[in-house]
Amino acid sequence: MGLWMFVLFHCVLCLIAAILMYTHLMKSRPMILPIVFLVPVFGFSCLLFLEWESRGDQENKKEIGIEKLKINDDIHRSILMEEDPARDLMVPLQEALLMNDASTRRELMMDILYDDVGEYVEVLKNARMNDDTEVVHYATTAMVELQKDYETKLQKQKEAFALEEDAGLLDEYIQTLEKYVESGLLEGNMLKNRRLELCGLLERKLTQRKEEGHEELPLYCKKFEQDCALGEYEDALRMADAAIRLCPQQEEGYLMKIRHGVMTKNPEQIGTVIGLLENNKVYLSPAARRTVDFWKENDETES
The missing domain is CATH 1.25.40.10 (Tetratricopeptide repeat domain)
Known part of the structure; x- marks a missing residue:
């Protein structure tokens, strides 16, 4: 009687493991299932241990991904890029986002983030609609970081120009604002307000140059x-x-x-x-x- 109960218990564990695996509630690979089926109780314990370890690694990867966005040191960036095999891939980024291979998508996504993010705003916008949650996470974080950089830089330039109305400071302010407006990061009222601000600065510059006769x-x-x-x-x-x-x-x-x-x-x-x-x-x-x-x-x- 005890043996039959043990066998029944093992079958229930196997069924639970199979359901969790094929409904993607578990992140472990299906190759672990034969061990679960063939080694009663211990196999299922191994599955739970691997699942716990896998989820822990994934959380670490996400944290690392966010930190990598903040890397500005040129030496550190060059080391990261040398280690990243995605730079050798010649697949256009737009096409790569349509690939079924999740690892390739993620590698190419990180390759963008190590490079000049500002050049890939349209690609990042498309990436936010991807079915891979990790790619979406990286793309969204990159755009938020880029927008934050623009806002911080503009605020500093605005304050500097308010303290000293220098022609050189005005030129820098206008150039940054132009790039921000044309970057594709802004939409709706935010874009309209920044355009109005840019028009005001350009009008000021025009008046200044006209008075100078240049x-x-x-x-x-x-x-x-x-x-x-x-x-x-x-x-x-x-x-x-x-x-x-x-x-x-x-x-x-x-x-x-x-x-x-x-x-x-x-x-x-x-x-x-x-x-x-x-x-x-x-x-x-x-x-x-x-x-x-x-x-x-x-x-x-x-x-």
């Missing part, structure tokens, strides 16, 4: 781009007109005004700009020529 075409182009993104079309038109006034023999201001006419659905403005280009005999690059020819043909068709 206006710069690129500044008008940058301000135009941000105004268009915010839907501030009156300010955008002002930038385009200023660019034409400043550099009447360069194409940039005219192309800005054509683009403004397209966005505001103003065909008359587009036609007027094309006429100005022809009258002023402005040299056009091949790309600009294609744009002008397209709208010229379109204008003639409608006429």
